[in-house]
Each structure stands twice: as C-alpha cells, then as structure tokens.
Amino acid sequence: MYYVAVTGTAGAGKTTFVDAFSRFLEGSNLSSYIMNLDPAVENLPYVPDFDIRQIVDARSLSTKYLLGPNASLIASYDMLVIKAKEIKENLEYVDEDIVLIDTPGQIELFAFRNSGRGLLNLIAENTPIINLFLIDASLAVQPSSFISLFLLANSIKFKLQLPQINVISKSDLLTLDEIRKIEAWIKGEEILTELGTLDEYSLELAETVVQNLEGRVIFISSTKESGFAELYGALENSLARDMWDKDDE
Ligand SMILES: Nc1nc2c(ncn2[C@@H]2O[C@H](COP(=O)(O)OP(=O)(O)OP(=O)(O)O)[C@@H](O)[C@H]2O)c(=O)[nH]1
Numbered sequence: 443m444y445y446v447a448v449t450g451t452a453g454a455g456k457t458t459f460v461d462a463f464s465r466f467l468e469g470s471n472l473s474s475y476i477m478n479l480d481p482a483v484e485n486l487p488y489v490p491d492f493d494i495r496q497i498v499d500a501r502s503l504s505t506k507y508l509l510g511p512n513a514s515l516i517a518s519y520d521m522l523v524i525k526a527k528e529i530k531e532n533l534e535y536v537d538e539d540i541v542l543i544d545t546p547g548q549i550e551l552f553a554f555r556n557s558g559r560g561l562l563n564l565i566a567e568n569t570p571i572i573n574l575f576l577i578d579a580s581l582a583v584q585p586s587s588f589i590s591l592f593l594l595a596n597s598i599k600f601k602l603q604l605p606q607i608n609v610i611s612k613s614d615l616l617t618l619d620e621i622r623k624i625e626a627w628i629k630g631e632e633i634l635t636e637l638g639t640l641d642e643y644s645l646e647l648a649e650t651v652v653q654n655l656e657g658r659v660i661f662i663s664s665t666k667e668s669g670f671a672e673l674y675g676a677l678e679n680s681l682a683r684d685m686w687d688k689d690d691e
C-alpha cells in the first residue's frame with residue numbers, strides 16, 4: 443500500500459482526477475481508498491472513504507471567528523494538529539492498494555506552511571507517499587506561466603520533501619501542436635527564446651527550471667481518462683526508487 447497526495451493550484455483538476463483515477467485503478471483490479479482533505483469543499487464527485495469535513499468544518503470556523511474563505515481553510519489545517527489521534531484512528535485498518543488524497547487548492551498550505559506537510563506526514567507516517575503536482579494545461583501553454591508553474595512545483599517539492607511527479611492535467615484542452623510545443627519546452631531550451639526580454643536573474647532561473655525537467659512530466663486528461671497507465675507506471679517507478687534510496691540509507 444502507498445499514498446498518493448494530489449496537490450495543485452486552485453481548479454487544477456485534483457478532485458476530478460481523484461475520481462477518474464480511482465475508477466481507472468478499479469478497472470485495473472487495484473483497490474483504492476479516497477481521502478478528502480479539503481475542509482471547505484461543498485460537492486464531491488466521489489464518495490470519500492475518509493472525509494476531513496467530519497473532523498474540522500471550515501464553514502463553521504468561518505462563521506465563528508469571522509474569517510474569510512482562505513483564512514478559515516488555513517485555520518482548519520492548523521486545528522488538525524490537535525486532531526491527530528482522531529485522524530490516525532480512522533486510518534488504522536486501511537489496506538487498499540493505493541490511498542488517493544485529494545487536497546485543497548490553497549496551495550500555500552503545502553508551499554509555505556508547515557500544516558500541509560505535517561498533515562501528510564501524520565497520515566502516511568511509515569508508509570511510502572508520493573506527491574502528484576497537477577499543472578493546468580491551459581495555464582502551462584503560456585511560456586511565462588509554464589516557468590512560474592514549474593518554479594511553484596519546485597517550491598512544493600522543496601517544502602514537502604516527498605518524491606514528486608509533475609503532471610499536466612486537462613491535456614484534452616490542448617491541440618496536438620500545443621502538446622508538442624510543451625514537450626519541446628520540457629526537453630530543451632526553445633522556451634527561453636519565447637520568454638521575450640528577461641533580466642539576467644530571471645533568465646538564469648528559467649534556465650535552471652528547464653534543465654531540471656527532462657522526462658519528468660506526464661500529460662493526463664481526467665475527462666478522457668488518458669495518460670493514466672503512464673502515470674501509474676511513473677508512480678510504481680517512483681515508489682521503487684524511493685524504497686531503493688531508503689535501503690541505501
Ligand atoms: N477539460 C477538462 N476539464 C477538467 C479536467 N479535470 C477537471 N476539469 C474541470 O476543471 C474544473 C476544476 O476541476 P476540479 O477537479 O474541481 O479542480 P480542483 O483542483 O479539485 O479544484 P479546487 O479543489 O477548487 O482547487 C472543473 O470544471 C472540472 O470539470 C480535465 O481533465 N479536462
């Protein structure tokens with residue numbers, strides 16, 4: 443068994459992916475357990491096996507402390523620290539092949555704050571966990587957004603310190619030419635010429651981002667259920683590498 447945390451910016455397609463990927467796994471004779479870690483979500487397309495809303499309710503915190511939607515989500519995550527025991531009790535008997543974790547789009551919980559990392563560490567504890575970082579295809583197709591999204595992907599990787607797979611979601615929204623263009627950006631330096639005039643620091647930063655990308659991005663579409671087999675393969679590879687690294691330590 444292993445955990446797959448699904449992170450990404452607001453609306454990147456995390457919830458839709460968790461739903462579609464769990465069906466794909468079922469079709470491949472693999473069992474999945476779904477955790478909803480978004481305390482503010484109102485409608486879910488799947489029935490969660492674990493629902494954080496039963497432990498902390500962002501909406502009641504918002505009314506009680508007069509918080510806006512972002513602040514109430516941050517407060518909900520901070521509160522989860524004191525609910526650790528309750529969370530662990532819920533997970534005691536989970537033995538499905540893969541646990542899919544749907545997370546909120548407030549990316550700062552995972553990029554800048556300790557609460558996101560703390561919660562994932564608490565949940566997975568001694569079980570392997572891989573972070574899937576979803577990048578919305580319709581944003582990634584713009585050269586400057588592409589670079590800043592991958593900077594964010596690196597930021598998440600740095601903060602969470604977990605094995606991470608970067609995924610371009612909603613690839614059905616791209617034309618074949620656009621997919622080829624992004625693939626070329628991932629492989630080489632073409633993107634640098636498309637970024638226009640940049641100061642020296644930004645250029646070096648963009649170069650570093652590009653150099654660290656090769657072969658590490660997967661295109662998926664949850665509506666078309668495409669790219670899932672490749673993604674599953676990448677998860678298994680990442681898991682094997684992670685275990686290998688741990689054996690070496
Ligand atoms: N075309 C297309 N649309 C998608 C795909 N996946 C998700 N969407 C749409 O993108 C929108 C956001 O999807 P969600 O799954 O709610 O995204 P999310 O990342 O969970 O959003 P938050 O939890 O609010 O951050 C919805 O309108 C989905 O129907 C996809 O593969 N293709």
Ligand SMILES: [Mg+2]
Nearest residue numbers: 456457480545
């Ligand atoms: Mg969602």
